[in-house]
Structures are given as structure tokens and as C-alpha cells.
Amino acid sequence: MARKQKNLPDSCGLGPALAVIGGKWKALLLWQIHQAQPCRFSELKRLQPEISEKMLIQHLREMEADGVIHREVFHQVPPRVEYSVTSAGAELDHALAPLAEWGKKHLERTEAAREKS
Amino acid sequence: MARKQKNLPDSCGLGPALAVIGGKWKALLLWQIHQAQPCRFSELKRLQPEISEKMLIQHLREMEADGVIHREVFHQVPPRVEYSVTSAGAELDHALAPLAEWGKKHLERTEAAREKS
DNA sequence: CAGCATCCTCACCGATACTG
DNA sequence: CAGTATCGGTGAGGATGCTG
Numbered sequence: 001m002a003r004k005q006k007n008l009p010d011s012c013g014l015g016p017a018l019a020v021i022g023g024k025w026k027a028l029l030l031w032q033i034h035q036a037q038p039c040r041f042s043e044l045k046r047l048q049p050e051i052s053e054k055m056l057i058q059h060l061r062e063m064e065a066d067g068v069i070h071r072e073v074f075h076q077v078p079p080r081v082e083y084s085v086t087s088a089g090a091e092l093d094h095a096l097a098p099l100a101e102w103g104k105k106h107l108e109r110t111e112a113a114r115e116k117s
Numbered sequence: 118m119a120r121k122q123k124n125l126p127d128s129c130g131l132g133p134a135l136a137v138i139g140g141k142w143k144a145l146l147l148w149q150i151h152q153a154q155p156c157r158f159s160e161l162k163r164l165q166p167e168i169s170e171k172m173l174i175q176h177l178r179e180m181e182a183d184g185v186i187h188r189e190v191f192h193q194v195p196p197r198v199e200y201s202v203t204s205a206g207a208e209l210d211h212a213l214a215p216l217a218e219w220g221k222k223h224l225e226r227t228e229a230a231r232e233k234s
Numbered sequence: 235c236a237g238c239a240t241c242c243t244c245a246c247c248g249a250t251a252c253t254g
Numbered sequence: 255c256a257g258t259a260t261c262g263g264t265g266a267g268g269a270t271g272c273t274g
Contacts, residue, residue, distance in 0.1 A: 017220030
């Protein structure tokens with residue numbers, strides 16, 4: 001299990017949820033895996049070049065431990081690993097949608113406010 | 118404006134949203150203000166004794182700058198300040214609800230898994 | 235009552251190099 | 255290809271004391 005990176009408060013269910021998607025890239029990763037599943041490690045690297053290899057693995061491992069993504073290893077040479085979202089992950093992705101909507105609206109609002117210059 | 122505490126990615130609207138509620142206690146604070154508004158500074162301290170005074174103020178200020186809560190000062194002795202959520206804040210609270218639901222379910226799932234010991 | 239100022243820690247995250 | 259290992263920076267967050 002991902003060590004609760006910050007020991008978030010867990011009243012009202014928000015704490016646990018934020019513990020799962022609170023990493024710097026986790027929400028984005030979940031979203032992208034959900035779009036392009038099943039997808040390989042290198043694919044994720046291509047999709048999000050900004051993220052370092054270390055954080056990519058680390059976040060993937062934590063999300064796997066949290067049961068929101070699934071990791072399937074094909075024992076071949078060269079190695080091949082595919083990531084996909086679990087049902088819990090899909091639900092989480094759904095729960096994230098309204099938040100993303102709000103984020104967009106909020107961006108528009110703040111940009112509209114800034115153009116009063 | 119709250120300096121994006123971590124420089125979160127902002128594709129798909131999730132970045133901006135997490136920038137607003139990404140602080141350790143922000144989501145919880147928004148939720149509690151929404152429940153008990155209008156509420157005073159000391160009331161928030163009582164409701165959430167775990168949070169330090171510094172973080173309380175800091176988060177309140179950032180959320181005010183982000184336009185999700187409103188801060189009203191009554192010029193009296195002793196001073197009196199009341200916090201309430203703005204309409205944007207109420208929308209955000211709404212968008213947070215599915216996430217909180219998911220968090221609860223996730224807690225149950227992980228606890229059920231743990232009791233296999 | 236409702237803050238502000240300071241110092242300090244530590245865990246998140248990045249960069250780089252190496253491996254099965 | 256898909257990782258692992260290690261070193262180090264940085265800044266969010268905690269503790270404490272003071273003020274209008």
C-alpha cells in the first residue's frame with residue numbers, strides 16, 4: 001500500500017481518496033491509462049514525457065497496491081508489461097470527472113478575471 | 118492566488134482543481150465551512166483541533182484567493198471574522214461528493230481485505 | 235479573538251547511473 | 255524493454271512565540 005504520503009485526515013472519505021490520487025501525477029496517469037488501456041510502460045512514458053521514470057514506476061506501483069490499476073507481466077524477451085485500470089479504478093475515474101469539469105470552469109473564471117488588466 | 122504548491126500538470130482540468138484542494142486540509146476545510154457556514158475562525162479551530170493555526174490561516178487565505186470561500190471582517194473589539202463558501206466553492210463541494218463516496222467504499226474494500234489475517 | 239513571524243524537519247520529487 | 259539504486263534539493267507543513 002502506498003504509504004499515505006502525507007498523513008491526510010480521513011473524516012468524510014475524502015482523505016483516503018486524496019491519498020490515492022494525491023501524488024503529483026497520479027490522477028493524470030489514471031486518466032491516461034483509462035483512455036489507452038491496456039498500455040505498456042514505454043507508452044506511458046511517451047504520453048507523458050515530463051514525468052521521470054522513477055516517479056512513473058513509483059506511482060504505478062502505489063496505484064497497483066491501492067487496487068486501482070492492474071499490472072500484467074508477459075515473460076518474454078524483451079520484457080513486456082501492460083497496465084490497465086481495475087473496476088475500482090474505473091469508478092475512481094468516474095468520480096474524478098466532476099472535479100475535472102470544475103477545474104476547467106475555474107480556469108475560465110480566473111482567466112476572465114485576469115484579462116481586466 | 119495560491120501558488121500551485123506543486124506544479125501540477127493541467128491537462129484535462131484536474132490540475133487546477135487539485136491545485137485548489139490539494140493542500141493537506143483544504144478539502145476538509147471546504148467541506149466543514151460548507152456545513153457550518155457562516156463560521157468563525159475559532160469555530161474552525163474547534164472543529165478541527167489537529168490542524169495548526171498557521172496552516173488553518175494559510176489554507177483559508179489561499180482558498181479565498183482562489184475564490185472558493187468568502188471572508189467577512191467585522192471591525193469590532195474583540196475582532197470577529199466569518200467564513201463562508203462562495204458559489205464556486207459550493208460547486209466545488211458538489212464536485213467533491215462523488216470522490217468522498219468513492220473514498221468510503223475504498224476504505225471498506227481495503228479493510229475487508231485486511232481482515233483475511 | 236484572530237492572526238503574523240520564524241525556525242526547522244522530512245518526505246516528495248528530480249537527476250543520474252546501472253541491471254535482468 | 256522495463257525497471258532498480260542512490261544522492262541530493264526543495265518547499266509544504268509543524269512548533270512555538272508574539273501582536274493589534
